[in-house]
Amino acid sequence: MNDTVQHDPYDPKAFFDGMAAAGLVVPTAVLGTFGRGAKFEEVVNRFNELVNRLAKDDGAEVLAFPPVMDRRIMEKVHYLETFPHLCGSVHSFFGNGLEALKLAETADKGDEWGQYLRQTQVVLNPAACYPVYPTLSGTVPAEGRLITVLNWVYRHEPSLEPTPLQSFRMREFIRVGTPEQVIPWRDMWHQRGIDLLKSLELPVLSDVANDPFFGRGGVMRAANQRDQKLKFEVLVPVISAENPTACCSFNYHQDHFGSTFEIKTPDGNVAHTACMGFGMERIAMALFKHHGFNPDQWPAAVRQQLWT
């Protein structure tokens, strides 16, 4: 535990200011969009490589996608029914010279200028795995598919606390196949995630969880997701003891993506999918919180895991 946070161990502002003073983050004017310093990035990269070593015999296919994806994917998976408040749609200018003049004048005055724009074909990735599913259409091999990505994700949730970022990286694994292939895989990664964060000497909790569904219908959706144990999270207290931060999540989608994108198993059934993801910035912040702002002084066992 670092000296600077001893008297109030979970003060989010003191924690963020401490990271900034140590050069780990660079504050920006918009909540949840801070810059990352060299040491922060090194911890993210080292953790990513640790995950590579852990999963090296799994045979995952490596893919990478840009931070934007086809708007149709968001429509097809009915994201706007469940998380409209989190979406990020990319708008641009399609007008002529006179309209451009009005746009520039409005922006110059500091007024909103969104009304001069129109929706493009892309939205920001709401999850690292979304751009993967449409590329899987067709019949998967008998052993199923396993894909891994490290993509940027956007969620419109500006917050005074440092852990709910608007824009962050998720390292995900996506499993596609029969329920008999997918469910044990999800359970295996659940245990792996717990063990991995424990090996980094983080105080780990695990629980069944639900997504932050929108509105009244969301209450029932959340209850249903919990009842069916479709989502688990591994959590670490970072900015609060009472509300620990989800650092990994494990999701079983049943045939939701398989039926939407016509993914089948060789027996002709709709493929089931599951994914697991590490929130890279959250894990870096959990490490800084519990082991201090200087990675050179982290416990030897933690350093050995990350800097082998």
Place this chain on the structure above:
Amino acid sequence: MNDTVQHDPYDPKAFFDGMAAAGLVVPTAVLGTFGRGAKFEEVVNRFNELVNRLAKDDGAEVLAFPPVMDRRIMEKVHYLETFPHLCGSVHSFFGNGLEALKLAETADKGDEWGQYLRQTQVVLNPAACYPVYPTLSGTVPAEGRLITVLNWVYRHEPSLEPTPLQSFRMREFIRVGTPEQVIPWRDMWHQRGIDLLKSLELPVLSDVANDPFFGRGGVMRAANQRDQKLKFEVLVPVISAENPTACCSFNYHQDHFGSTFEIKTPDGNVAHTACMGFGMERIAMALFKHHGFNPDQWPAAVRQQLWT
């Protein structure tokens, strides 16, 4: 030169299809947003490490920013006067349950649903260096500052050809100081960029250049930029012999960013800035174009440079 492209050496479609068949890229439904395969990412990472080695004694500070930045930066630098057609503004949903229902219904029908959203505080980075300048406000040290970033950039230019991506990575260096510090630094990197791409056995051209300014006023801006030699590019033919692809650019901004963000040198003058950037995906594609789709079979000298 790869067999698959011999009879029409610069056929963009054959080149993209060849990359897809080799697993280097994964096609998506929206132009300029393809997925990247493991080998593509490895080439990007190896080139990035080669740049690290080349610049290791320069003492650059490493920063990283998310793909989105404060909307005010775009307003302050008057981006919408010069490149309104390229901007990407992030819009989200701020309404109630009834409005959410209308939004979801509209999206379900496949109609545009942008009218239900409002502009957030963020836009997509139009250049890798933009989020850096506001963090430099104040007085720089006597030796100036040197920053390096590898950020995702968005430009709204969907194209049938594979090199003008909508979303791509730029590795940039940003120099801040007096004109006497900044201009020779820009010239030094210009020669370094030429030498670096030549060392990778790419057919390199270099030329004074201009940005793709919007509209009638843009013609004069472009002429002015060329007259003052504010922008140079290093180009490699990738999809066309006549219109080679800019793979690096070198830009001298004079006091544009310094005055906008109140960056000063110790003598009290407004700081000047310059930046240089490598288009990571374009450089990877230039290598695949000229040395073939299988990096294991690239010329030994090129492999040695990248895989040391």
